[in-house]
Amino acid sequence: MDDLTNYLRVADKDLPNAVVRADPPSPGTSVIKVGVCCDKPGQIMDMTYMLERELGDRLMFMPSGDKWIDITPIGVDKATGIQQLMHYYGVTADEVMAFGDSMNDYAILRFVGHPQVMANACYTLRKCWPVVGSNADHAVQRALRDVLDGIL
Numbered sequence: 001m002d003d004l005t006n007y008l009r010v011a012d013k014d015l016p017n018a019v020v021r022a023d024p025p026s027p028g029t030s031v032i033k034v035g036v037c038c039d040k041p042g043q044i045m046d047m048t049y050m051l052e053r054e055l056g057d058r059l060m061f062m063p064s065g066d067k068w069i070d071i072t073p074i075g076v077d078k079a080t081g082i083q084q085l086m087h088y089y090g091v092t093a094d095e096v097m098a099f100g101d102s103m104n105d106y107a108i109l110r111f112v113g114h115p116q117v118m119a120n121a122c123y124t125l126r127k128c129w130p131v132v133g134s135n136a137d138h139a140v141q142r143a144l145r146d147v148l149d150g151i152l
Helices: 003-014 043-054 079-087 103-111 123-128 139-151
Strands: 034-037 059-066 068-073 099-100 114-118 131-133
Touching: 043 059, 043 068, 059 103, 079 103, 099 103, 099 139, 103 114, 103 123, 114 123, 114 139, 131 139
Parallel strands: 099 114, 114 131
Antiparallel strands: 034 068, 059 068
């Protein structure tokens, strides 16, 4: 299975109504995030730095795992979205838990009051925040169950 097919399958599973396109959107389309596949995993940082050097005055680039580069407008990251939701619902950072495994999760983990990282997370994240376990062991569900049990 090629990377694009796999990405489309995963995106469809997680966001069944998401618009996922292989062709570029029209100029009038607002884009929040673009994912670009780097078919040479050992070169992901080089590619990210090159894109940053060439287009960094307009866009932000962040590696996501060892094959994908997230591209967002300057000033937009995962924390931006959660901050807007928190403001809308009147929730403070101390009331929010987030999970991450890659450097593209760094901003949101740093922003929330209860950051948690997965066992497969990159070295930096594992050294900064508590590790809850792996996805294969349903660690996120277990952590959320613990929070809900504590509330009830």
